[in-house]
Amino acid sequence: MKDLKHIRYYEDLLELADNELVRKAKEEGGVAVGYTCYYIPEALLNTGRAFTVRLRAPNTGSLDISQYYMSSFICGYSRALFERAFEGGYNFMDFYASSDTCQQMVRVVENLHELDISDNPNFTYGIIDSPLKISEHGIKLYIEQVKKEYIKPLSEKFGVDFSEDSVRKAIAEHNEMCAVFEEISEIRKEDNPRITPREFHILCMVSYCCPTGLILPYLKETLEDLRNREADAVSPWRKRVVVVGSEIDDYAFDEILENCRCYVAADRYCFGAFPGRQQIVLNDEEPAIDQVCRYYLKSCQCPRFMSQEKVQERRDYLKKLVDDYKADGIIYEQAKFCDFWGYERTLNTQVMQEEYGVPTLGIDREYVVRGSGQLSTRVQAFMESLEIKTIQKGGH
Amino acid sequence: MKAIKTLCTVLFGGFLFTVVAYWFNLDTKLVKMIEKPMMSHYDNMKRDHRL
Amino acid sequence: MKTDKIKELAARYLCPSREKGDADRYQDGTAIEIHREWRGLADTAYDYTQWCKLWGTLIKWVAAHPVQDVKAIWRYRWMFSYLTVPSFFDRLTQGQKGAALRATRNNLNYLAEHVTENLDIILSADMNLHPGSKKAEELNKKIICTDELLPALIGKGFPNCKQVLYQMIPMYLPSLINQHSPVHYIGQSEIHGLPADVCPLPSFEAGLAIEDDFPKIGCCMLTSNMPCDGSIMTTMIQDRRIGLPTNVLNVPLRWLRDEVQEYAVAEFEEAIKFIEDHTGEKFDWDAFKQACEIWNQQNECKFEKWELNKTAIPPHTGAAAWLYRIFEHQKVCGEPKALANDRKVNAILQKQVAEGKCPKTIKHRAILWNTPCNNYANFNNWLLECWGVDSVVEMIDLHGDMLIDTSSHESMLLGAAKMYQTSTMRAHTKGGYEQMVYTLWEKYEEYDCDMLIMFDQISCKGVGAISGLFEEGARARGIKMCTVRQDLMDPTSITRRDMRRDVNIFMQTVMGETPVDPTLVDFDDDQSW
Numbered sequence: 001m002k003d004l005k006h007i008r009y010y011e012d013l014l015e016l017a018d019n020e021l022v023r024k025a026k027e028e029g030g031v032a033v034g035y036t037c038y039y040i041p042e043a044l045l046n047t048g049r050a051f052t053v054r055l056r057a058p059n060t061g062s063l064d065i066s067q068y069y070m071s072s073f074i075c076g077y078s079r080a081l082f083e084r085a086f087e088g089g090y091n092f093m094d095f096y097a098s099s100d101t102c103q104q105m106v107r108v109v110e111n112l113h114e115l116d117i118s119d120n121p122n123f124t125y126g127i128i129d130s131p132l133k134i135s136e137h138g139i140k141l142y143i144e145q146v147k148k149e150y151i152k153p154l155s156e157k158f159g160v161d162f163s164e165d166s167v168r169k170a171i172a173e174h175n176e177m178c179a180v181f182e183e184i185s186e187i188r189k190e191d192n193p194r195i196t197p198r199e200f201h202i203l204c205m206v207s208y209c210c211p212t213g214l215i216l217p218y219l220k221e222t223l224e225d226l227r228n229r230e231a232d233a234v235s236p237w238r239k240r241v242v243v244v245g246s247e248i249d250d251y252a253f254d255e256i257l258e259n260c261r262c263y264v265a266a267d268r269y270c271f272g273a274f275p276g277r278q279q280i281v282l283n284d285e286e287p288a289i290d291q292v293c294r295y296y297l298k299s300c301q302c303p304r305f306m307s308q309e310k311v312q313e314r315r316d317y318l319k320k321l322v323d324d325y326k327a328d329g330i331i332y333e334q335a336k337f338c339d340f341w342g343y344e345r346t347l348n349t350q351v352m353q354e355e356y357g358v359p360t361l362g363i364d365r366e367y368v369v370r371g372s373g374q375l376s377t378r379v380q381a382f383m384e385s386l387e388i389k390t391i392q393k394g395g396h
Numbered sequence: 397m398k399a400i401k402t403l404c405t406v407l408f409g410g411f412l413f414t415v416v417a418y419w420f421n422l423d424t425k426l427v428k429m430i431e432k433p434m435m436s437h438y439d440n441m442k443r444d445h446r447l
Numbered sequence: 448m449k450t451d452k453i454k455e456l457a458a459r460y461l462c463p464s465r466e467k468g469d470a471d472r473y474q475d476g477t478a479i480e481i482h483r484e485w486r487g488l489a490d491t492a493y494d495y496t497q498w499c500k501l502w503g504t505l506i507k508w509v510a511a512h513p514v515q516d517v518k519a520i521w522r523y524r525w526m527f528s529y530l531t532v533p534s535f536f537d538r539l540t541q542g543q544k545g546a547a548l549r550a551t552r553n554n555l556n557y558l559a560e561h562v563t564e565n566l567d568i569i570l571s572a573d574m575n576l577h578p579g580s581k582k583a584e585e586l587n588k589k590i591i592c593t594d595e596l597l598p599a600l601i602g603k604g605f606p607n608c609k610q611v612l613y614q615m616i617p618m619y620l621p622s623l624i625n626q627h628s629p630v631h632y633i634g635q636s637e638i639h640g641l642p643a644d645v646c647p648l649p650s651f652e653a654g655l656a657i658e659d660d661f662p663k664i665g666c667c668m669l670t671s672n673m674p675c676d677g678s679i680m681t682t683m684i685q686d687r688r689i690g691l692p693t694n695v696l697n698v699p700l701r702w703l704r705d706e707v708q709e710y711a712v713a714e715f716e717e718a719i720k721f722i723e724d725h726t727g728e729k730f731d732w733d734a735f736k737q738a739c740e741i742w743n744q745q746n747e748c749k750f751e752k753w754e755l756n757k758t759a760i761p762p763h764t765g766a767a768a769w770l771y772r773i774f775e776h777q778k779v780c781g782e783p784k785a786l787a788n789d790r791k792v793n794a795i796l797q798k799q800v801a802e803g804k805c806p807k808t809i810k811h812r813a814i815l816w817n818t819p820c821n822n823y824a825n826f827n828n829w830l831l832e833c834w835g836v837d838s839v840v841e842m843i844d845l846h847g848d849m850l851i852d853t854s855s856h857e858s859m860l861l862g863a864a865k866m867y868q869t870s871t872m873r874a875h876t877k878g879g880y881e882q883m884v885y886t887l888w889e890k891y892e893e894y895d896c897d898m899l900i901m902f903d904q905i906s907c908k909g910v911g912a913i914s915g916l917f918e919e920g921a922r923a924r925g926i927k928m929c930t931v932r933q934d935l936m937d938p939t940s941i942t943r944r945d946m947r948r949d950v951n952i953f954m955q956t957v958m959g960e961t962p963v964d965p966t967l968v969d970f971d972d973d974q975s976w
Binding site for chain 2: 460477479480481482483495498499502520521524527530531533534537631635639640657658659684687
């Protein structure tokens with residue numbers, strides 16, 4: 001297939017956290033809000049002058065400094081973020097929206113604060129406490145925490161406008177972006193999809209790592225290009241999978257899967273589209289902030305949610321993705337040293353296979369996956385097992 | 397009188413036994429002796445292992 | 448020849464004064480003592496009477512339900528650890544004399560009494576031991592199972608029910624009593640795919656669930672997010688085996704914030720409602736108030752102990768102190784007998800301090816920070832006996848120190864919710880890094896310490912991620928810091944000997960010390976319980 005429009009540009013943008021569009025937004029007076037996970041209501045923090053940048057550490061090399069401060073048993077993502085911050089890679093960031101929802105990730109901002117790492121004189125941060133089950137008082141807590149820890153400092157210190165109109169405008173823009181992804185996701189359902197896993201992941205990541213207002217026009221053009229794109233004559237894909245698990249911000253992961261001719265039909269991992277790239281429907285009766293917060297809490301698929309109904313919801317959600325995207329199997333991936341996904345992967349690799357009847361592969365991986373031969377071997381073997389299953393069922 | 401004498405003998409014998417058991421750590425040593433067969437028993441028990 | 452042999456044995460078994468040190472009493476590898484410790488006539492006689500009291504408790508327990516207890520030992524691997532309790536108590540009293548010995552023995556014997564009562568409750572209701580028993584079914588209707596890190600205070604509001612800290616008996620206590628008890632279960636977790644880097648505590652729990660070695664008891668279960676991410680996740684695996692109606696009692700992490708307290712109270716209220724619904728009992732505010740008031744008095748006793756430890760002759764330090772604190776905060780909060788024990792122990796400690804006595808050799812006053820190592824529960828005893836390092840203050844001991852205002856229902860709920868937020872392994876590891884880092888320096892000064900022992904629990908992600916801040920902070924303040932690596936309750940990754948080696952190197956090279964008891968510097972106890 002022909003190269004997608006702007007794909008090279010997107011790859012360039014992903015080379016740096018402080019990419020061209022982030023710098024442009026800053027020059028125009030924007031307030032850069034860094035964040036790391038779905039507990040932080042991304043759409044809300046793109047209000048007014050504020051724009052969110054989901055933090056990643058592209059081209060991570062050695063992690064010597066972070067190993068000293070954070071020990072070697074901490075997840076690679078947290079260590080890579082800290083290392084990058086230490087190197088000055090996040091000096092553009094004005095506000096770090098963090099949450100005490102992962103004991104490793106929250107320590108990144110705490111280390112940054114204690115060691116006074118940022119050269120940005122405006123730098124400040126907020127850490128929310130968030131519930132791990134859905135209840136009315138839990139939603140209330142979450143809303144109050146978001147208001148106190150994020151909205152209040154952003155509006156008081158940075159003059160960000162969080163009025164009702166401003167928030168609704170931000171959500172409308174977010175929904176415009178999500179509409180793009182919803183349409184692209186439909187393309188992924190095709191038998192011979194006109195977008196590759198790598199391309200989709202790149203699009204998803206730029207939507208997280210660049211200011212929405214600035215990246216949206218490019219994404220729309222890419223969508224237009226996709227609408228007219230012709231698929232390869234023969235589908236190159238052996239099997240289709242849903243990938244679920246810890247954050248993946250390195251599209252080399254998809255390259256490895258593509259080399260095994262494995263098609264990622266849906267991505268239920270952090271930095272992915274599910275959840276995160278679905279439109280948020282607001283009513284006119286309640287304040288937009290409250291509705292958005294409720295949405296993020298209820299739609300969150302983090303394994304930290306420990307109530308039995310949420311545990312069950314995650315499995316059902318995954319099964320629905322498998323069915324909707326006509327996946328042949330699931331790949332449960334886990335970042336090394338991630339406690340949450342370590343347990344979730346262990347258990348649900350068995351549950352999805354035995355109770356839901358979906359072939360499932362469980363793997364763990366480093367933060368930097370480029371060149372991982374082991375990953376390739378595991379996926380290859382999984383593809384073969386899926387093909388054998390199909391043959392045994394009388395298919396081809 | 398004989399009953400009291402017997403009782404005293406028994407009690408004193410019990411006391412001596414406890415002193416000896418205490419000092420020579422007989423209780424711990426006894427448990428150590430049965431540890432291996434008990435572990436073997438646990439290892440051989442049928443179990444319903446599942447997540 | 449024969450006479451020489453007899454003389455040698457007599458010397459070995461009957462003449463403690465000929466021994467160069469404690470380790471001379473140990474059998475190789477197992478560290479089982481060939482004879483118990485000679486502490487002088489008065490202290491040895493006292494220790495003997497307390498040992499008899501312990502055996503009295505154990506015999507009473509077995510005599511009450513002999514068949515049931517034997518069945519339990521036969522059925523559950525972790526039950527075997529309880530047979531080694533006398534040895535465990537010996538380790539925790541190692542080297543102790545005077546008030547320290549008396550305080551430790553009183554605390555531990557009370558612990559034994561309470562645990563045997565608990566075992567009776569659990570084993571009598573256990574459907575694994577009594578399948579199809581109507582009596583056991585009836586008992587279960589009034590048993591509230593809770594995560595072990597949820598203090599038993601909430602259960603005090605249900606006097607007709609029994610709150611069982613679910614993992615305490617099969618997991619937490621065995622991990623302290625017998626270092627090998629977690630190994631098999633952790634192995635099961637890893638065989639079933641759980642990564643090896645997760646903390647051994649939740650891994651042990653997961654292994655128990657996988658092996659179906661939890662007792663089958665209770666009518667409902669309160670789980671929680673305590674103490675950490677690993678524990679949150681292991682709940683998922685346990686839920687599948689336990690199969691009880693479950694409510695999550697979410698304890699806020701940023702517990703220093705006033706604005707999360709409303710949520711904490713709402714969670715507490717929800718938990719109360721959940722228990723009411725499943726037990727058919729109504730929450731008894733009077734009983735709850737009484738328990739809160741007793742807990743306040745228990746805390747006052749603890750405050751006294753902390754003050755005594757600030758003196759030049761700290762009477763009650765080490766494992767017996769912190770282990771009892773955990774037990775008291777989690778399990779016997781609000782118990783009249785616990786308060787009576789505290790008062791008795793405090794009187795003993797105060798008397799010794801008033802008399803100016805100090806029957807131990809203190810060369811250094813150490814603050815111990817981060818969670819201690821369950822598989823080396825008597826590490827403090829070794830520190831003192833080998834190097835003269837007295838553990839005058841420990842992080843694990845310093846939690847739950849807020850008194851509960853019992854003037855109204857609202858204030859009681861607030862106080863209880865706060866007590867939950869400052870539970871074991873929670874008060875300092877949550878609330879923000881400042882709570883763990885800055886409190887360390889404050890306590891170091893407050894207790895007039897001259898060295899810091901930092902436990903580097905290698906699989907603890909929350910603390911590991913700020914490990915550098917401790918090093919830099921110690922360096923900036925000129926504090927001598929000894930890092931002791933440990934893996935909480937997995938002796939196969941870091942052994943007791945490894946831990947001692949870390950201290951030995953530090954004491955020799957940094958502190959320039961010679962050991963108080965050279966026989967304890969290096970010895971083999973890998974097979975020891």
